[in-house]
Amino acid sequence: MTSATAAIFEARGVCKRYGGVHALDDVSLSVRPGEVLAVVGENGAGKSTLMKVLAGVVQPSRGSVLVDGRPTVFAHIHQALSAGVALIHQELNLAPNLDLGANVFLGREPRRLGFISKKAIADQARQHMARVGLEVSPEVRLDSLSLGQQQLVEIAKALSVDARVLIMDEPTSSLSQQEADKLYKVVRQLRERGIAICYISHRLHEVTDLADRVVVLRDGRSVGELSGAQIDRDKIVRMMVGRDISQYYQRTPLAAGGVAITARSLRTSAFPSEELDFSVRSGEIVGLAGLVGAGRTELLTTLFGITPMLGGSLHVDGKPYAPQTAAEAIAAGVVLAPEDRRQCGLLLQKGVRWNLSLASLRKTLSRWGFVRPRAEGKLCTDTIEQLRIKTPDRESPVHTLSGGNQQKVVLGKWLATKPRVLLLDEPTRGIDVGSKSEIYALMHELAGRGVAVLFASSDMEEILGLSDRALVMHHGRITGEVHRDQLSEESVMQLAVAET
Amino acid sequence: MRANRLNPFSSLEGSKFLGIFSLLMVICIYTAISSDRFLLAANLENIVHRTALFGILSIGVAFVIVTGGIDLSIGSVVCLTGVMLPFLLTQCNWSVAASLATVLGASAAIGLFHGVMITKMRLQPFVVTLCGLLFYRGAARGITKDRSQGFGLEFTDLRSLATGHIPLFGDVAGDFRLPATTLLLIIIAIIAMVILNRTVFGRYLFAIGGNREAARYSGINVDRFTTSAYVICSTLAGLGGILFVLDINAAQPSDFGNFYELYAIAAAVLGGCSLRGGEGNISGVVVGAAVMVVLTNTINLVHPEYQKIEFAIIGGVILAGVTADALVRRLVASRNRANSS
Numbered sequence: 001m002t003s004a005t006a007a008i009f010e011a012r013g014v015c016k017r018y019g020g021v022h023a024l025d026d027v028s029l030s031v032r033p034g035e036v037l038a039v040v041g042e043n044g045a046g047k048s049t050l051m052k053v054l055a056g057v058v059q060p061s062r063g064s065v066l067v068d069g070r071p072t073v074f075a076h077i078h079q080a081l082s083a084g085v086a087l088i089h090q091e092l093n094l095a096p097n098l099d100l101g102a103n104v105f106l107g108r109e110p111r112r113l114g115f116i117s118k119k120a121i122a123d124q125a126r127q128h129m130a131r132v133g134l135e136v137s138p139e140v141r142l143d144s145l146s147l148g149q150q151q152l153v154e155i156a157k158a159l160s161v162d163a164r165v166l167i168m169d170e171p172t173s174s175l176s177q178q179e180a181d182k183l184y185k186v187v188r189q190l191r192e193r194g195i196a197i198c199y200i201s202h203r204l205h206e207v208t209d210l211a212d213r214v215v216v217l218r219d220g221r222s223v224g225e226l227s228g229a230q231i232d233r234d235k236i237v238r239m240m241v242g243r244d245i246s247q248y249y250q251r252t253p254l255a256a257g258g259v260a261i262t263a264r265s266l267r268t269s270a271f272p273s274e275e276l277d278f279s280v281r282s283g284e285i286v287g288l289a290g291l292v293g294a295g296r297t298e299l300l301t302t303l304f305g306i307t308p309m310l311g312g313s314l315h316v317d318g319k320p321y322a323p324q325t326a327a328e329a330i331a332a333g334v335v336l337a338p339e340d341r342r343q344c345g346l347l348l349q350k351g352v353r354w355n356l357s358l359a360s361l362r363k364t365l366s367r368w369g370f371v372r373p374r375a376e377g378k379l380c381t382d383t384i385e386q387l388r389i390k391t392p393d394r395e396s397p398v399h400t401l402s403g404g405n406q407q408k409v410v411l412g413k414w415l416a417t418k419p420r421v422l423l424l425d426e427p428t429r430g431i432d433v434g435s436k437s438e439i440y441a442l443m444h445e446l447a448g449r450g451v452a453v454l455f456a457s458s459d460m461e462e463i464l465g466l467s468d469r470a471l472v473m474h475h476g477r478i479t480g481e482v483h484r485d486q487l488s489e490e491s492v493m494q495l496a497v498a499e500t
Numbered sequence: 501m502r503a504n505r506l507n508p509f510s511s512l513e514g515s516k517f518l519g520i521f522s523l524l525m526v527i528c529i530y531t532a533i534s535s536d537r538f539l540l541a542a543n544l545e546n547i548v549h550r551t552a553l554f555g556i557l558s559i560g561v562a563f564v565i566v567t568g569g570i571d572l573s574i575g576s577v578v579c580l581t582g583v584m585l586p587f588l589l590t591q592c593n594w595s596v597a598a599s600l601a602t603v604l605g606a607s608a609a610i611g612l613f614h615g616v617m618i619t620k621m622r623l624q625p626f627v628v629t630l631c632g633l634l635f636y637r638g639a640a641r642g643i644t645k646d647r648s649q650g651f652g653l654e655f656t657d658l659r660s661l662a663t664g665h666i667p668l669f670g671d672v673a674g675d676f677r678l679p680a681t682t683l684l685l686i687i688i689a690i691i692a693m694v695i696l697n698r699t700v701f702g703r704y705l706f707a708i709g710g711n712r713e714a715a716r717y718s719g720i721n722v723d724r725f726t727t728s729a730y731v732i733c734s735t736l737a738g739l740g741g742i743l744f745v746l747d748i749n750a751a752q753p754s755d756f757g758n759f760y761e762l763y764a765i766a767a768a769v770l771g772g773c774s775l776r777g778g779e780g781n782i783s784g785v786v787v788g789a790a791v792m793v794v795l796t797n798t799i800n801l802v803h804p805e806y807q808k809i810e811f812a813i814i815g816g817v818i819l820a821g822v823t824a825d826a827l828v829r830r831l832v833a834s835r836n837r838a839n840s841s
Contacts, residue, residue: 306717327719336717344717347710349778358707359718361700369699413718 005032006069006198007028008086009054009165014063016049016220023049025220026063031165031196036187038211039200042240042460042493045138047200051169054198055087056080067165081175082359084458085165086158094142094154101125101138128156132186148179155186157413166190167198172206173293184210202291205232216240237497241460257282260452261303261321261334261421265312270298271476272310278471278478280421280452285443287467288456294473296456297339300423304336304455305329317420330359333420337410337427339456342399345410353380355409360416382410388438404435411442422446424455428462440466460489474498507554514824516772517784523770523821524791526796535801537629541675543801545665547793548678552685553743555789556769559692560736562785563729565768566696568709568777569618569625574737574764577607578757580640581741586649586751600742607738608731610636615727630717633761641753649821650750662746681743685786688736693782705729709777737764766818768791791817 007030016024024046031037041047052058054065056074064071067083074080075305077087094103101121102109110120125138134152137265142150151171158166168187172180187210191197201207207214213227216239224239226232262279276299280286288296301307303314305323316322323329329336338344347355357365357376365376380394387408391401398409408429414422427443428436443466459464463470470482472495480495531538538544557574564571581603588599588663617628651659665677696702705723707715716722740760745751771788773780795817799810806813 179617293777304717325719328716330719338717343711344713347707347714347778350706350710352701354707358703358715358720360705366700369701371698371700371703 005034007031007066008033008068009198010065010066010069011050011054012066014050014053014060016046016053016058017061018093022220024053024060026219027222028063028215028223029198029215029225031198033164033196034191034194035212036191036197036199036210038214039198039217040202040204040207040214040236040240041217042202042458045217045240047202047217048169049220050217051087051167051200051402052200053478055085055167057087073421080162081158081163084161084163086161086163086164087165087243088151088154088158088168088171092152094157096143097141099139099141100129100145100153102134102154102220103142104128104138104160108161115365124158124160128160129153131159132156133182133189146176146179148175148182151175151179151183154185155190159190163195165196165198167200169200170202170292171199172201172203180206199325204236208238210232233497237490237493241493249329257450258317259315260284260317262315262455263303263312263466264314266299266302266309266314267311268295268298268302268311269307270295270478274476276478278481280454281292282420282446282452283451284468285453285466287463287470288454288473289460289463289470290456290496292458293475294496295476296473299423299473300336300425300454300456301338303329303421303423304334305418306336316439330417330419333418334423335359335414335417335419335421336423337407337414337425339425339429341406346398346406348399349397351397352384352389352391352401353394355398356380356383356412356416359413363417379416383416387412387442387448402431402435404431407431407435407439408442411439415446419451421452421454426454426457426459427455428457428459460492461488463492464489473495503703513772513779513784515782515828519828520770520772520784520787520791520821521662524787524794527791527794531789531798531802534695537801538797540717541677543797544676545679547790547797548682549747550793551786552679552681552739553747553789554760554763554767554793555685555786556736556743557740557764558771558785558789559688559782560733561742561761561764562771562773562780562782563692563696563705564625564733565765565773565775566705566709566777566780567726567729568712568775569726569729570629570775571614571733571737572626572629572761572764573610573614573636573762574733574740575757575759576633576636576640576761577610577734577737578741578744578760579753580610580636581607581700582745582751582756583640583644583649583753585745586595586651587644589649589655590649596655603742604735604738607741608735610738611734612727614734615723615730618730619723619726622729626627637753639760640756644753645755648750648752649745651746652749659746659749662743681747686740689786690784696780696782701725701728706778709779711778763789763792764841766814768817770821791821 010030012028014024014027015022027050029037039047039050053060056077056079056449066072067085073082095106104125106120109116109126111117122138129138132152132155134149134156136145142153171183175183185204199210201373208231211231212238213225214231215225216223216236218240226235258281259279260282263276263305265275265277267275288298298307305325305328309322316334323330323332343347353376357379361371364377365372384391384394389405389408389412391405398406427439431439443453464487468484469488470487470492471478472480472482472492474496479498482491514703543597561574562574573789585599588594588602589596614628614632617623618625660680664680666680666683667677696705703714704720707720708722708725712722741757744757767788768780768785769775770791773785792814795814796810799806799813
């Protein structure tokens with residue numbers, strides 16, 4: 001890499017708004033042939049949006065993308081591809097049921113007399129795969145490969161269209177260490193061959209190892225650029241964090257009671273070799289921080305009996321607790337507001353009433369198997385009023401409500417069961433600011449009533465603003481515990497990116 | 501009715517019922533005008549009797565469809581119970597009670613088997629019940645050595661369960677006497693309605709069909725309730741088979757009950773059940789079954805020359821019905837969007 005080479009790929013003043021939210025605000029970057037440019041930032045800093053803009057998946061609201069110094073508008077990802085810009089996405093864009101050759105040439109199969117030429121596909125695919133160090137037959141099905149190998153197939157596919165710019169979005173997030181090492185090797189080879197690589201990651205050690213330059217994003221803005229010897233992990237962490245905490249968090253300290261839930265040597269199916277130990281007291285709000293893929297969701301679903309517990313022991317209120325199903329968890333007073341509330345939390349087509357009563361029908365709202373309509377109606381009216389759920393009436397299908405009100409319906413459903421331990425996974429994802437603060441207030445109120453609250457969040461402000469204590473996870477392990485008086489973005493982030 | 505359906509605030513269930521009920525009325529009025537035999541007491545008795553037989557099958561499959569499943573084995577279960585009952589009574593000389601208990605128990609066991617295969621083995625309902633469709637018919641033909649089964653002149657008391665009439669409305673309805681099967685349908689339909697609309701069990705079935713994962717996350721034992729829906733479906737299919745054979749007094753194992761699963765599913769869909777699950781109401785399903793029966797009657801009375809293409813006509817009418825339903829829904833949805841924004 002020489003600084004004399006002109007940038008092959010550039011973004012100038014790119015802005016992207018979703019509704020009233022600035023996902024990207026005036027971001028500029030450039031990458032030269034034979035250079036690895038890393039883009040880092042917290043969850044939600046705008047990394048993925050930036051990559052999508054660069055690859056032509058979404059259009060910027062303002063600003064432009066330049067290829068070879070010429071402004072280019074990609075109306076579609078295919079146009080980006082024909083300009084030599086390829087995106088290797090977090091979720092692979094491959095057909096798992098087809099063989100490797102078919103995947104590499106999907107949509108532009110070499111033909112002979114109108115028929116697909118299997119031989120040409122196999123021969124050419126083998127060449128492209130050799131370039132990324134993938135030595136398997138082009139005729140095996142994609143889903144028989146490991147995720148790391150599939151990623152290499154995706155790169156081979158990009159190379160087969162002579163991509164000159166590769167955009168890699170968290171390429172190692174689901175790879176094992178060996179697979180990741182192999183990928184690093186391929187990235188270095190591609191760089192030597194003069195390909196420009198834009199590499200997004202939140203794994204700082206790979207960024208410090210691979211990158212020639214680093215751009216740090218925060219809140220959709222570029223907060224600085226480091227190159228060569230300046231690249232230093234602590235410096236990057238400082239740039240990633242450090243901003244004002246918003247006002248809408250109510251930091252009323254709560255007097256915590258006895259221990260409500262304890263885990264000893266708990267092992268979950270996501271990271272079977274890691275053991276987790278922690279406890280949450282009643283009246284306490286504990287934040288579960290960590291980067292995407294750290295194993296927070298799996299921990300919560302294990303506590304809720306949805307995914308099996310592989311080992312260790314749990315106690316709720318001192319009694320042994322080993323839930324096999326959600327029903328057992330609910331009976332023990334443990335409830336979960338899941339991350340994907342549309343998929344796992346709500347009957348979207350059904351009315352507010354049905355959703356609110358669903359979990360308490362059997363215990364409190366029925367007699368001899370018959371629903372007691374008046375009790376059910378009263379519960380709904382009370383909950384709607386208490387949580388200020390904005391809905392035209394009790395029968396409105398919940399898919400017509402806003403995200404915040406949908407989440408309130410999920411919480412209302414659980415409140416009716418009088419829980420001891422409330423688990424929340426990304427409680428305010430996709431929720432507007434006004435409803436957010438209402439949900440925070442609700443979490444506080446519940447803690448005040450003696451409920452133990454454990455919430456996972458990728459939103460650093462939320463972790464800092466709400467937690468009495470934060471548990472930080474990295475790659476399936478709890479790497480640390482931070483009490484409120486020591487809580488800071490830096491202390492949490494250091495633990496979240498821990499690499500030991 | 502049209503205005504009502506276009507009103508976004510009217511309930512979906514109610515408007516669906518109105519839609520299918522209007523379709524039934526249109527066909528009835530057309531037939532009554534075109535043929536003077538339609539309104540004869542004997543013809544009407546026959547219509548409500550046949551509606552009862554198919555309605556019982558349709559109510560059964562509605563339970564399964566509400567959970568988002570399907571049962572293709574109904575016709576073969578009808579066949580199996582239909583040949584087994586006379587076989588046990590006349591060839592094995594079993595008592596009436598033992599024979600009835602055995603065939604109904606076998607039907608319930610079939611449903612249990614379907615449910616376990618679907619929930620525990622995680623097989624697709626379509627596949628499990630398709631195999632059932634083949635298996636039970638094969639079993640019925642094997643057990644009876646493919647010979648036609650009937651009661652001859654015996655068991656007239658038992659047969660009156662399906663052939664009898666109740667002079668309930670003797671004074672008001674002239675010659676019309678209510679078939680015993682219709683009374684049975686009314687009882688079953690009321691029980692089914694109460695179960696689906698008033699009990700926790702019914703609510704859970706809708707919840708499972710609406711969103712399986714959300715139901716599981718709400719602490720509902722999804723496997724157990726799904727299985728019970730299949731038990732209900734197969735048991736009602738078995739009951740239907742008993743009534744059909746008592747009525748007709750002859751069951752040929754190779755074609756008895758052929759295609760009945762499709763009539764039942766068609767009636768349930770016409771009556772407002774969504775094959776995606778989570779939607780359906782029993783009154784609509786019964787009216788859906790009536791539409792199918794009346795359509796056949798219309799062809800016989802008004803257009804006997806079209807009897808050969810009866811299937812084509814029934815298929816066309818169902819398709820037109822569900823297309824109209826989809827169009828009206830899309831219209832309502834777009835109006836709702838316009839209203840809310």
